Amino acid sequence: MGRHSSANESNLGVLEPTNPSLTTPPFTVKRKRVTLLSMPEHFQTALVLLAVWAVLVGATSLDKGYFLSGQTVIAVGFTMALVGVVAVAEALYGMSGARLDLAIPAELIFSAYVVTVLLAHRWNIFLVVVAALVAGGTWGLITGCIIVFGKVTPIIVTLATNLMGVAILEIAIKSEATMPVKSGLAQWGQGISGGLPNVFWVMAALVATSGFLLPRTRLGQHVIAVGGNPVAAKLRGVSLARTRFGVFIVSGVVVGLGGLLLAASVHSFVPADGSTYLLPGIAASLVAGVSLKGGTGNLWILFLSIGFLSTVPVSMSFFGLSDIWQQVPPGAILIVAVAIEGIRSRRAVR
Amino acid sequence: MALTALLGLGSLTACGSSSGTSATATSVTTTATASSTTTAATASKPFKVCMGTGSATFNWAIGQGQLLQSIAKKEGWSSVVLNNNASATTTLSNVSTFILDKCNAVIEFSNVTSVNPILAQKLAAAHIPTITYDIAQAGWYFVGIDNLKAGIEGGKALGAAIKQKWNCNIDQLLAAENYKVGLVNTERTDGMITGVLDVCPNLKNSVTKFVGNGDISSSLPAARSVMAAHPTWTKMAAVGINDDSVVGTLEAAQQLGRGQDIIGWGQGGDLITGANVNPDLIGSVFYFLEGYPEWTLPLLKDIAAGKPPAMGDSTTNPTVLIPPCLTTKAQASSIPDFGTRLQKMMTVNPGTTENSLYCPAG
Numbered sequence: 129m130g131r132h133s134s135a136n137e138s139n140l141g142v143l144e145p146t147n148p149s150l151t152t153p154p155f156t157v158k159r160k161r162v163t164l165l166s167m168p169e170h171f172q173t174a175l176v177l178l179a180v181w182a183v184l185v186g187a188t189s190l191d192k193g194y195f196l197s198g199q200t201v202i203a204v205g206f207t208m209a210l211v212g213v214v215a216v217a218e219a220l221y222g223m224s225g226a227r228l229d230l231a232i233p234a235e236l237i238f239s240a241y242v243v244t245v246l247l248a249h250r251w252n253i254f255l256v257v258v259a260a261l262v263a264g265g266t267w268g269l270i271t272g273c274i275i276v277f278g279k280v281t282p283i284i285v286t287l288a289t290n291l292m293g294v295a296i297l298e299i300a301i302k303s304e305a306t307m308p309v310k311s312g313l314a315q316w317g318q319g320i321s322g323g324l325p326n327v328f329w330v331m332a333a334l335v336a337t338s339g340f341l342l343p344r345t346r347l348g349q350h351v352i353a354v355g356g357n358p359v360a361a362k363l364r365g366v367s368l369a370r371t372r373f374g375v376f377i378v379s380g381v382v383v384g385l386g387g388l389l390l391a392a393s394v395h396s397f398v399p400a401d402g403s404t405y406l407l408p409g410i411a412a413s414l415v416a417g418v419s420l421k422g423g424t425g426n427l428w429i430l431f432l433s434i435g436f437l438s439t440v441p442v443s444m445s446f447f448g449l450s451d452i453w454q455q456v457p458p459g460a461i462l463i464v465a466v467a468i469e470g471i472r473s474r475r476a477v478r
Numbered sequence: 479m480a481l482t483a484l485l486g487l488g489s490l491t492a493c494g495s496s497s498g499t500s501a502t503a504t505s506v507t508t509t510a511t512a513s514s515t516t517t518a519a520t521a522s523k524p525f526k527v528c529m530g531t532g533s534a535t536f537n538w539a540i541g542q543g544q545l546l547q548s549i550a551k552k553e554g555w556s557s558v559v560l561n562n563n564a565s566a567t568t569t570l571s572n573v574s575t576f577i578l579d580k581c582n583a584v585i586e587f588s589n590v591t592s593v594n595p596i597l598a599q600k601l602a603a604a605h606i607p608t609i610t611y612d613i614a615q616a617g618w619y620f621v622g623i624d625n626l627k628a629g630i631e632g633g634k635a636l637g638a639a640i641k642q643k644w645n646c647n648i649d650q651l652l653a654a655e656n657y658k659v660g661l662v663n664t665e666r667t668d669g670m671i672t673g674v675l676d677v678c679p680n681l682k683n684s685v686t687k688f689v690g691n692g693d694i695s696s697s698l699p700a701a702r703s704v705m706a707a708h709p710t711w712t713k714m715a716a717v718g719i720n721d722d723s724v725v726g727t728l729e730a731a732q733q734l735g736r737g738q739d740i741i742g743w744g745q746g747g748d749l750i751t752g753a754n755v756n757p758d759l760i761g762s763v764f765y766f767l768e769g770y771p772e773w774t775l776p777l778l779k780d781i782a783a784g785k786p787p788a789m790g791d792s793t794t795n796p797t798v799l800i801p802p803c804l805t806t807k808a809q810a811s812s813i814p815d816f817g818t819r820l821q822k823m824m825t826v827n828p829g830t831t832e833n834s835l836y837c838p839a840g
Contacts, residue, residue, distance in 0.1 A: 194709055199734050203706035206733055207699055302537040303816070304722070306754045318733055325733065393733070394694050395725050395756055396749060401695035445703035 214409030225422030233402025234293025239387020264384020272376035317392025339427035356423025528581035541768030628802035633673020646678035654690025654723035690723035697726025716742035766832035
């Protein structure tokens with residue numbers, strides 16, 4: 129759980145040095161044994177999130193006995209699906225030190241639009257799925273080229289590409305992109321398996337897989353190393369450009385998957401709809417302890433933050449609070465999460 | 479001939495400059511064509527009609543500009559169309575361009591209502607008669623839909639369906655509101671509730687309102703949460719400010735496995751044509767927004783002739799009140815999609831409205 133989740137030194141500690149000259153002093157990196165004490169922050173984050181989520185569910189259930197019904201689980205599951213995918217993409221960006229991907233709204237709609245167009249042309253569903261992922265990956269590749277070759281700050285690039293992307297999509301889509309309602313994908317997207325939405329299981333599989341692979345693959349380790357301390361990572365022979373390209377492409381593919389789920393689970397959408405998922409995705413990533421400064425975070429904890437944040441609006445509906453009020457708790461939670469991250473960063477510096 | 483060409487070139491340059499000025503602040507949807515400008519130059523008294531469209535986000539807004547230019551061309555007028563982009567500063571900039579460009583009449587779709595009094599002051603100072611679509615402003619000719627009638631008629635139609643299907647015995651009437659648009663929401667969405675209650679007064683205490691924001695991405699999760707909080711509701715009906723908010727509500731029920739006993743009636747007709755209509759959306763009220771310029775033609779002709787009509791600048795005292803078109807899903811299946819309708823309107827004789835072409839009630 130926490131091999132990649134402690135301080136930067138330990139992140140670098142799991143790297144295999146690619147340059148033999150760096151294995152001699154003073155560049156020798158001591159491998160730290162991973163103990164419970166080396167990962168308290170993330171462990172604590174997980175416990176706190178689990179506790180808060182349980183309190184929310186428990187408190188609502190106490191007052192509204194029927195809260196813990198299959199209907200609530202489905203409602204939360206649908207919300208978790210899209211927010212979760214976006215949160216994974218944001219977490220990858222954050223861990224790599226690229227801070228935030230603000231282009232996700234346009235990227236999401238772009239992939240979803242590709243899905244609706246290809247389905248309207250009666251493409252095979254397997255090819256449509258591949259096309260959605262390729263669309264997202266291509267977007268990530270283009271973003272990566274601008275950032276790496278243009279040496280522009282990622283947050284500025286993603287802000288700009290989102291503005292341009294939404295405008296171009298508005299021109300292309302004209303008003304609304306509509307999903308062929310009788311397509312297999314649309315039927316699947318509305319479907320339930322094991323008491324939860326089909327789209328939820330895809331998100332859960334993504335979180336589980338990416339959480340498993342990140343600390344265990346070379347790219348994953350490089351992402352954490354580059355995000356934590358790019359200078360040190362470079363000295364250890366890690367290619368910053370190649371790693372960042374990898375992050376942008378993988379993150380793009382993840383958002384492409386999100387576009388696929390969006391198209392599958394809603395009847396129609398407009399370019400502006402993508403922004404609906406951006407802030408909850410960022411909030412979930414930050415609440416899970418992913419640092420905006422890079423190098424730390426655990427994708428498995430994301431599952432808890434996504435679940436908690438997705439339960440809040442449903443819970444509030446049980447108390448008859450309008451949607452306007454439902455924006456307040458996630459905003460407050462986001463502020464608290466950012467404040468905690470700031471405190472942690474200051475402690476790490478000391 | 480040479481003089482005509484020279485005048486045409488001069489006029490075209492003027493249009494080009496105004497478009498160029500605004501291009502920095504706005505996206506120019508379309509500008510006067512060379513042919514329409516040349517035609518204007520040959521007319522006895524050149525007339526230039528200018529329009530600020532709502533936003534390039536909506537196809538009907540783009541369609542309004544295109545249809546206006548088509549009409550202007552047929553009438554021998556020149557035309558300039560700029561995109562207000564739902565922005566106060568862009569709309570102000572566009573109006574300044576219209577004044578500099580010496581437009582003889584201006585049509586505004588300015589949905590940032592706070593800026594409209596300022597625009598009205600500037601246009602009045604420049605003595606340019608102004609027409610507004612759907613959003614009333616003192617001193618501007620009001621041309622628009624009767625939103626209250628659209629809401630009540632849509633509600634009555636849904637109420638009739640509820641009565642026929644369940645003898646008015648449903649668990650809840652769900653209303654997806656969009657409070658951001660103020661009076662329009664009150665007239666349409668609350669108008670629909672009034673219409674339903676007119677047929678089924680027993681539902682008076684069975685109405686739940688939630689924020690749908692006029693789009694599926696907002697109305698779907700909001701309705702899902704509301705329905706999850708009320709698992710005992712099985713028979714439901716949905717109303718909203720537009721088709722999107724109603725479809726979002728219907729989809730929420732379908733996702734929760736409760737789609738078998740819900741019906742909805744939308745507004746605007748955006749999601750009830752074509753092959754991908756939600757099975758529980760049983761009807762909608764069409765406005766044919768893209769066709770508004772055709773309703774405006776008599777008014778523009780009067781202004782061009784120097785005989786502007788008496789001012790009707792409110793929804794209660796409108797200059798032109800466009801009748802809503804009540805349409806069931808079966809009837810909507812014979813209404814072509816937006817693109818086809820717009821192309822058709824470009825070719826019809828002046829004075830032909832989309833209501834006369836497509837509305838079942840004529």
